[in-house]
Amino acid sequence: MARKSNTPTMWEVAERAGVSQATVSLVLNNVGGSRVAEATKSRVLDAVEELGFRTNAFAKSLRSGKSGMIGFISDEVASAPFAGKLLKGSQLCAWESGNVILSVDTFNEPELEAAAIDMMLSYRVQGVVYASMYHRVLDVPTALAGIPTVVVNAQDRAGLVSSVFPDEELGGYTAARHLLEAGHTRIGMINIQDPESDLPAGIGRLAGYRRALREAGIETTPRLIRYGSGIVEDGFDLTRELMNEDERPTAIFCGNDRTAWGAYRALESLGLRAPDDCSIVGFDNQDTLAPYLDPGLTTVALPYEQMARRAVELLLSAEKPTQNPIECSLVLRGSVASAKVPA
Amino acid sequence: MARKSNTPTMWEVAERAGVSQATVSLVLNNVGGSRVAEATKSRVLDAVEELGFRTNAFAKSLRSGKSGMIGFISDEVASAPFAGKLLKGSQLCAWESGNVILSVDTFNEPELEAAAIDMMLSYRVQGVVYASMYHRVLDVPTALAGIPTVVVNAQDRAGLVSSVFPDEELGGYTAARHLLEAGHTRIGMINIQDPESDLPAGIGRLAGYRRALREAGIETTPRLIRYGSGIVEDGFDLTRELMNEDERPTAIFCGNDRTAWGAYRALESLGLRAPDDCSIVGFDNQDTLAPYLDPGLTTVALPYEQMARRAVELLLSAEKPTQNPIECSLVLRGSVASAKVPA
């Protein structure tokens, strides 16, 4: 009945312990408390130990109908700068609930995505975390219709599934508040996209900036708001523009860290320096950049890990679709100083 | 015999097509060519389509003994700066051979690692890619003994399993050659670790630099070789030191990109600029940094993706353990200029 193999089965364990396969299963899954005598129990456990038995997840899943796997589909996330943070959060949360992550990066190729979904359906994943590389509004592939799905770092256009994404507006508000609290009143902003663009990041961050100023009783001057595209060069050019205005801002809120890097360079090129001549706040907390700028960049962190954890939680809780903006927190470094009190 | 469920089985497909379950299996796996009549075949395929049948990977794996999964264990790789590049390469290569990646990041926690290995053994992975965050010599966990393993971005101390890692020496050689070919003869190097440190990266890069100079008939002056720890500040300080020597180098090979960034800043602080006053070559091709420096940094790229592909290939080919240094290629940007011919 039992046979020798490189990976022993419960039958082999049972044979060695002198019990039935069912008993081995009962012991290993600790079913019904003391249905098995202590002596037998330890004989079984000894046999398990000696043979190096390891349960076969496939047989277990087949029988139980639970795969214990969660799918993670991303478009290029795995190779994006902030990279595995989403994956990391998902994995940790999945792990805590005894699940395992089956991840596929689709590199934005539709065929790869289709194949990935196919594969995940075959593996009967409990649910799928659908992660986007950047915050956007997207359509969940129809192939995922039959299976619990949560969108992370993006929003589902149709609202059929839950979405978890950064609260950009609050992040922008937080950044601006920080500058206001330092006493600044002439606060510029360099946004990361055209006013016509519909990406949530730029729209939200700008809106938050506006609300903070409005609440502080400061009117937002169009002259102090510039539009770049989130790259270093634009940060450089637009900061120089701002600093050449009649009334220079004493602080600039940059829509992302790369723009802020450009701002640092622009200040330098003008013989100025953050934070003494102009305070700077960034956005993204890019960990290969923000800490290494001189001075370190005060910026707003995107909550990748929390978003991912939340996504997995939502997946496992199987609740109704909800929208979940996640708070972005401020990371203090050295690029903000108190405004000089005008003499 | 067949019953309705959300995920139909082969029995249900068989019932609908009016054939036996075995026939469905034969059709779907295309066994033995024309064992099944075309008409029957298409009836089956129609039924598959109509019911939305998807094979159960668990049953399949249980029956066949092949899991179709490859384990990917990493220590913090998923959240490292170069991030998912290793994962990406592994995934692509695994995918091509019909396999799927089961990845776990252990965050350097031994218990997590043990649990991860346990899980992978349960899922009967075909093999494990054991990835390191940085190039080092490591010991493969003994728990992996029974299962094909390949170490990537590191070297197995015992040499019991294959290792795939960057050819640091050749990379250093390539960097130095590039400067030599531009006519430089006074070439400084800022290494990224102490002379006593035994990390392969610093040792190899320095050795390559030395070989290139030796081959060019230039003696390496200790004065031109400095030792930092791979951080921006050290790049800054040591570059200033080098540039304050009696005979300044006309080019500096920095052991990594962050050091090179520091070098840029140092030059700037001295009123100098790359590449006119001093050429710079980095190492790592850090994609959030090298392209954005001004001028863009000429550097040596670490072949993450190729290493990962190679690792998976080795895993699947089940060959004897081998050591596999992978070539690091030069990425040209704007930080190297021809040496000025002395008047």
Place this chain on the structure above:
DNA sequence: CTGATCAAGTTATACGAATAACCAACTTAC
């Protein structure tokens, strides 16, 4: 006309674990 070959399937079983249902031997209660 008959035995052999072949096309096109079907039947039965195994993979490894979980679990419902059953059972034997002892206690215990009255």
Place this chain on the structure above:
DNA sequence: GTAAGTTGGTTATTCGTATAACTTGATCAG
């Protein structure tokens, strides 16, 4: 003394697929 319970297990079956072994009716060579 016997019905009822308890203890400590066992047996049989199931999950969904792959495949070896068998069947059946037709075709064909000699």
